[in-house]
Amino acid sequence: MANRHPNSLYRPLSALALATVLAGCASMHNLKPESSLQDADRFQASTSLGRTPVSDVAWPKAQWWSAYGDPQLDALMQEALAGSPSIAIADARTRKAYAQAGFAEAGIYPTLGAGAQVAAVQIPETLAPAPIGGKMIHSEVLTLSFAWAPDLWGGKHAKWQSAVGAARAQEADAQAARLTLEGNIARTYAALAQAWDARDVAERDVKRNADLHALATQRVKAGIDNQIALTQITSAEDNARAQMQAADQQISALRNALAMFAGKGPDRGLSLTRPQLKADGIAIPSLLPSELVSRRPDVAAARWHVEAASKGIKAAKSDFYPSLNLSAIVGLAAGKLGDLFKSDAGLVFGGPAISLPILDGGRLRSQLRGANADFDLAVAGYDQTVLNAIRETTDAVQSARELDTQISAATSARDQQARSAMLVTQRQKAGLANQLDVLTAQKPILQLDQQLSTLRARRMQSAIDLDIALGGGVPVQLPSQSSISESGKKSQ
Structure with missing residues (x-):
């Protein structure tokens, strides 16, 4: 027995290993994912976006908010990106994910x-x-x-690749957190600009009602009007003051919110002055929706989850051997x-x-079914994220387009009303109208100014929404299509 040739020991072991491999392959029969990764261009949006100008340079820049021309907003963004707790949390999660990937890689080596x-x-x-x-x-x-x-069957390597995919997804999620923070700051800053406009209109209305109150008091004393007219004007005056106070409260709340987004205390908000934003016309990139995949961090994260899940299938299969x-x-x-x-x-x-593995009570098959389901979930999540990205882009474009039309109509109406008020003022100077007529003619102008303020704020929000929907200007790293395609084929 001691002189037995080593090959005589290897042959039964090799035969047993081969038999087990064949048995393992047979035990995986009919277990495969139900879905596959497909191209994002199958979600058509060309007709919905057809009336919007197309440009090869319409993707937002890295600091996309600088296009709004407000240095105060630029400073807020820089402070927030450097000191926001939400960014610190996202970055810590990314470091942890890469540490877990390193732990998985360590299992490959002796x-x-x-x-x-x-x-x-x-x-x-x-x-x-x-x-x-x-x-x-x-x-x-x-x-x-x-x-x-x-690692005879590549299972450990696949587990490591799956962990790397999860870490890449978390890295993209961290970038998505930055984009979300930037969007929150820009939208809040635009709301602050609207609150200042609303305060201006309310302040002008307070002055107009004060003039009406003084005039009505004179008319009551002269017996021209009764006390009912004075009471109505007093009520309108109180309402205008309430509107101005509400605008002041809104300004304070929005300042506090911006300070919080910047990772600072409320005192930082007190230093914020009136915003000076400008919004230009919109245009969309020529490569929609396919390029959204590499531009949107949430889409990139979903794509990395697909990659991680595809490697998870390979890792689950290796356990059969x-x-x-x-x-x-x-x-x-x-x-x-x-x-x-x-x-x-x-x-x-x-x-x-x-x-x-000979008898395991179905553990390995259940584990593979779970890995296949994880892949299906990841693919469905990716498709849903792409659909959301296309919808958000389309919503922002259509909203901006329609608001431009509404602003044009409201501006025309405001100009017409201003000309009418000017004519009333001229008639008053000629003795053909009185001060009450002049003050009454100013009311529609204030109402139209309020309407225009709201429309312009919504238009600015649409511009911000479009920049966010297009990914905020920082392309993200994606897994190679060949890697996912190869994994998908193997999983079939």
């Missing part, structure tokens, strides 16, 4: 450790007679231990420290071990 031990044991004479029983036996041991499970574990311990052992380095103190233990 391990080597060293140990030293001094031990003593005394066996009672009731268990073993003398000279063994009743004697304290000392031992000193120095060892080197080696362990390695070769036999695994090989190599281990060895070499060292020195002796009863006395002086004997530890003698030639006969050598200690060697180790060898290969093969593990074969």
Whole structure:
């Protein structure tokens, strides 16, 4: 038996491994994902966006908010990106995800450790007679231990790739958190501009009603009007003051919100002056929707989740096959420290071990079904994210387009009303109208100014929404299409 050729041992092992591989392949029969990754261009939006100018340079720049021409907004953005707790949280999650990927990678490589031990044991004479029983036996041991499970089927590598995909997804999520913060600041800043406009209109209305109140008081004293008209004007005056106070409260709340977004206390908000925003005409990129995949961080994150799930399938499949574990311990052992380095103190233990999954109660098939379902979920999540991106882009474009039309109509109406008020003023100077007529003619102008303020604020919001919908100007890294396609084919 001692002279048996080593090949005679390898043949049965090889045959057993081959049989197990075949059995593993058979046990995975009919287990595969139900979906596959498809091109984003299948979601058509060309007709909905057809009346919008197209430009090859219509993608927003990295600091997209600078196009609104307000240095105060630029400063707020820089402060927020440097000091917001939400960004710190997202970055910490990214670092943790990469640490987990590093942990998964470590499982691919062999391990080597060293140990030293001094031990003593005394066996009672009731268990073993003398000279063994009743004697304290000392031992000193120095060892080197080696362990390695070769990645025969690529499962460990796939687990590492899946962890890298999850880390890349988290990195894209961190960028999405930055974009969300930028969008919140820009939208809040635009709302602050509208609140200032609303306060201006309310303040002018307060002055107009004060003039009406003074005029009505004179008319009541002169017996021209009664107390009912004065009461109505007083009520309108109080309402105008309430509107101005509401605008002041809104300005304070929005300042506090902007300070919070910037990672600062409320006192930072007190230093904010009136916004000076400008909004230009809109245009969309010529490569929609396909380029949204590399421009939107949330779409990129969803794509990385698909990549991670595809590698998860490969990792789950590898568990069906036999695994090989190599281990060895070499060292020195002796009863006395002086004997530890003698030639006969050598200690060697180790060898290969093969593990074969035979009966597992369906655990491996359930695990593979779960991995396939994770892939289907990731693909569905990716499709939903792309659809949301296209919808948000279309909504922003259509909203801006329609608001431009409404602003044009309201501006024309306001100009006409201003000309009418000017004519009334001229008639008053000619003695053909009175002060009441002049003050009454100013009311529609204030109403139209309020309407225009609201429309312009909504138009600015649409411009911001479009910049956000197009990804905020910072392209993100994507997995290669060939990598996902190859994984998808293998999973079939």
